[in-house]
Amino acid sequence: MNRIVLTGANGFVGSALAKKLHDNGNDVICLIRKNSNTNLIEHKSTIRQIDYSDIDSLESVIRNADIFIHIAALTRARKWDTFKKNNIDLTNKLLQICNKHSIKQFILLSSQAVAGPAMNEDHAKKEDDLPNPVTMYGKSKLVAEELVQKNSKNPWTIIRPVSVYGAGDKDFLKLFKMVKNHIVFINSFKTKSYNLIHIDELTEIIEQIILNKNAFNEILFAAHPKVLKNIELHKLIGKAINSKTITIRIPEFMLFPIASFMEFLSFIFRRNFPILNRDKVKEFKEDNWIVDTSKTSKKLEIEFEDEYINNFNKTYEWYKNKGWL
Numbered sequence: 001m002n003r004i005v006l007t008g009a010n011g012f013v014g015s016a017l018a019k020k021l022h023d024n025g026n027d028v029i030c031l032i033r034k035n036s037n038t039n040l041i042e043h044k045s046t047i048r049q050i051d052y053s054d055i056d057s058l059e060s061v062i063r064n065a066d067i068f069i070h071i072a073a074l075t076r077a078r079k080w081d082t083f084k085k086n087n088i089d090l091t092n093k094l095l096q097i098c099n100k101h102s103i104k105q106f107i108l109l110s111s112q113a114v115a116g117p118a119m120n121e122d123h124a125k126k127e128d129d130l131p132n133p134v135t136m137y138g139k140s141k142l143v144a145e146e147l148v149q150k151n152s153k154n155p156w157t158i159i160r161p162v163s164v165y166g167a168g169d170k171d172f173l174k175l176f177k178m179v180k181n182h183i184v185f186i187n188s189f190k191t192k193s194y195n196l197i198h199i200d201e202l203t204e205i206i207e208q209i210i211l212n213k214n215a216f217n218e219i220l221f222a223a224h225p226k227v228l229k230n231i232e233l234h235k236l237i238g239k240a241i242n243s244k245t246i247t248i249r250i251p252e253f254m255l256f257p258i259a260s261f262m263e264f265l266s267f268i269f270r271r272n273f274p275i276l277n278r279d280k281v282k283e284f285k286e287d288n289w290i291v292d293t294s295k296t297s298k299k300l301e302i303e304f305e306d307e308y309i310n311n312f313n314k315t316y317e318w319y320k321n322k323g324w325l
Contacts, residue, residue, distance in 0.1 A: 002104075002210065003027040005065040007094070008072030009047070012168045013109065013161075013202065015040035017071070020203045022046060029061060031072075040168050052090055059097050067210055068098050069107040075137055076273050076280065078263070083140035091144040092151075099153040105211060106156045108148050112221070113138030114160060117286035121193050121227070124292040127160070127219045134282040145219070155216040157209050162223040162291060166199030166311065167318035171275060176237060176319060184234040184245045187284050188252050192230040194289040195223035198311040201304060205296065214299045221291040224304050240312035255281045 004021055008014040009030030019042045022028045030046045032038065038047060048061055062068060074086035091108065098106050115125045116132030133139045148156050165172040178184045205222045209215040228236070231247070238245050250258075259281050262274040283289070297303065319325040 001025055001027055002066040003029070003064060004067040004069060004210075005029045005031060005062055006069040006071055007031045008070075008109075010036045010038050010041055011071065012040065012166075012170070013164060013199065014071040015042070016166070016168060016199045017069070017203045017206055018046060019043065020207060024207070029065070031061065052093070055093075055097070058094070059100070062094075062097050062103070063101045065098075065101075066104045067107065068094070068103050068105070069109070069206070070094055071109045073109070073111075073141070076275065076277055077136070078273060080136050080140075083136050084143075087137075087140040088143045088147070092147050095147060095151055099151070103154045105216070106148065106152050106154050107206070107209060108144065108156065108158045109206075110141045110145050110158050110160045110219075111138065112160050112162045112223070112289065112291060113283070114142045114145060115221075115291065117283075118288040118290045121288050121290065124227075124288075124290040125221075126292045127221060127295055134286065135279045137279070138283075149217075155213075157215045157217070158219040159206060159209065160219065160221050160291075161202055162195045162197050162221070162289065164197055164199055164202055166315050168199065169315075172315070173319060173324055175234065176241070176316060176325060179234050179237045179241060179243050179245055180325060182243060182245050184247050186230055186234075186247055186249045187255055188230065189249050190252075190287060192287050192289075193227050194230075195225070195227055195291055195293070196308070197223050198306070198315075200311070201306075205300065205302065208300045208302055212300065218295075218299060220296045220299060221293055222296065223291050223293050224308065225293040225297075226304075226308065227290050228308065236309050237312045237316075240309045241316045252285055255284055 004026050009018045010032045018028050018030050022043050028046045031050045034049045114131050118125045131142050202222050259276050259278045262276050266274050
């Protein structure tokens with residue numbers, strides 16, 4: 001049994017990972033900020049509320065950990081300083097605390113956004129390709145990665161997931177709602193390619209990485225190897241949930257003004273910063289968000305057997321059971 005401490009455990013990925021690790025016999029400690037929503041955390045007894053500015057409190061939790069998994073991150077914000085505080089400074093602080101103790105492994109959940117888009121469909125991004133983030137989020141995670149690589153005194157592993165979907169996710173929920181309502185908007189007239197990964201596949205990869213010497217001091221992509229086209233995605237979801245759709249394409253030149261308007265509304269009405277924002281548009285305009293999964297498969301001896309449609313159906317059933325759809 002390993003004593004595993006993880007940040008961001010109240011989020012989509014963190015809560016799913018916490019459940020998997022707990023159910024498989026590990027002593028899991030879920031670090032969350034005070035007053036955070038804990039609805040997705042199944043095992044409430046694992047929760048530890050924390051003030052990340054309180055070094056002594058953090059150290060008291062971390063000092064006896066075997067594994068530290070840093071998942072907490074900010075994915076969208078108005079300003080670079082906000083990304084720096086949440087994605088860079090916090091990573092550095094946690095890394096310094098872990099360096100004081102005999103942590104067997106420091107695992108950082110990073111992002112495909114660090115690598116940036118592939119040059120074309122025939123040249124999927126590899127882990128050792130030169131990073132080319134196009135957003136502030138991607139750039140902040142790149143700096144966090146560099147901190148871990150340069151400063152960690154303990155074995156480390158960096159995981160770069162592609163877009164993650166599954167039970168508990170609210171971003172893909174919007175697409176499922178569109179498919180269910182039979183009208184889907186696509187944000188380009190061009191063909192775009194990408195990999196996705198189901199939450200169960202991602203948590204399996206993370207579990208396989210824990211104390212796996214093949215993964216020590218390595219950067220690994222986490223992705224289903226099958227590449228999807230933008231025109232295919234909603235059709236597969238429609239097939240999984242038995243819903244036919246009409247496709248409406250939005251010209252790319254409209255994305256920036258729409259994003260600007262969404263940001264304006266969020267500011268005026270004091271809402272959360274929108275998913276569709278001017279920084280995110282930079283990613284939407286790229287054509288090939290595809291990665292090479294061969295290194296991960298080789299290092300972890302892992303294969304994906306399920307097709308996308310099976311996991312889309314599983315995701316849909318979870319949404320229905322929870323009343324989200």
